[in-house]
Amino acid sequence: MIFSRSRASRVPVSAPAGGGEAGAPRHVAIIMDGNGRWAKARHLPRIAGHRAGAEAVRRTLRAASKFGIECVTLYAFSSENWKRPEQEVADLTGLMKQFIRAELDEMHRNNIRLRIIGDHRAFEPEAAAMVDAAVARTAGNDGFTLVVALNYGAQDELARAMRTLGAQVKAGTLDPAEIRPELIAAQLDTADLPPLDLLIRSSGEQRLSNFLLWQAAYAELYFTETLWPDFDEASLAEALASFGQRERRFGGL
Numbered sequence: 001m002i003f004s005r006s007r008a009s010r011v012p013v014s015a016p017a018g019g020g021e022a023g024a025p026r027h028v029a030i031i032m033d034g035n036g037r038w039a040k041a042r043h044l045p046r047i048a049g050h051r052a053g054a055e056a057v058r059r060t061l062r063a064a065s066k067f068g069i070e071c072v073t074l075y076a077f078s079s080e081n082w083k084r085p086e087q088e089v090a091d092l093t094g095l096m097k098q099f100i101r102a103e104l105d106e107m108h109r110n111n112i113r114l115r116i117i118g119d120h121r122a123f124e125p126e127a128a129a130m131v132d133a134a135v136a137r138t139a140g141n142d143g144f145t146l147v148v149a150l151n152y153g154a155q156d157e158l159a160r161a162m163r164t165l166g167a168q169v170k171a172g173t174l175d176p177a178e179i180r181p182e183l184i185a186a187q188l189d190t191a192d193l194p195p196l197d198l199l200i201r202s203s204g205e206q207r208l209s210n211f212l213l214w215q216a217a218y219a220e221l222y223f224t225e226t227l228w229p230d231f232d233e234a235s236l237a238e239a240l241a242s243f244g245q246r247e248r249r250f251g252g253l
């Protein structure tokens with residue numbers, strides 16, 4: 001099983017009043033990277049790394065729920081990942097379907113809400129329909145929120161938001177002077193989610209690869225050498241401990 005709310009407990013860090021250490025994050029995003037290298041090191045095909053990566057997703061979500069995190073956003077497929085060979089895209093799509101088939105009932109029982117950011121309609125129709133059905137079925141849940149980034153790119157997300165605002169300006173319903181950060185944020189795929197507190201990337205790469213560029217403005221960044229298929233509860237605990245020691249200033253003192 002992936003989630004157990006009954007065992008939910010806060011990480012042993014608490015937000016001190018009046019600033020100081022960061023406490024516990026509400027919203028954690030993860031760039032799950034390193035599946036291919038994990039497989040390569042074992043002389044296995046890349047799909048084996050992605051399969052092991054799906055197991056790491058289960059472990060990590062269970063741990064996140066146990067640690068009392070409200071919302072986890074997982075980068076599962078970027079708008080640039082279409083550049084990969086067709087077979088790899090098909091394998092990743094297949095794994096996504098398998099994950100929904102295997103986990104949806106339990107997610108729903110555990111009051112988990114599934115949200116998607118990005119445009120998942122670009123995937124083959126059966127996969128896109130399964131995602132739609134999973135989102136619709138869990139829409140009323142108000143426990144843990146699992147956000148999956150599918151065919152997501154932050155630049156694409158911002159371009160879509162700008163198109164919407166541009167159309168409103170053209171229609172005469174929006175004065176350009178009213179375009180402030182809050183208005184832009186409200187147009188993003190993440191509009192109804194808690195602010196991003198912590199962004200984790202596995203596999204040693206230190207870049208954002210077009211993930212949550214706007215939302216990461218004041219997120220704490222955490223990079224680990226651990227390859228995604230090896231990521232587990234202890235890895236998440238380490239990231240949370242690091243976050244707990246950060247002094248978040250948001251430009252103030």
Ligand code: IPE
Binds near residue numbers: 033037076081
């Ligand atoms: C992350 O692992 C999974 C996806 C991008 C879908 P990679 O497939 O990027 O693994 P590496 O970076 O080649 O090791």
Ligand code: IPE
Binds near residue numbers: 031032078081
């Ligand atoms: C980022 O990883 C995308 C996901 C984890 C889904 P990539 O492996 O695609 O990133 P780059 O190409 O190394 O920047």
Ligand code: MG
Binds near residue numbers: 033035
């Ligand atoms: Mg990669």
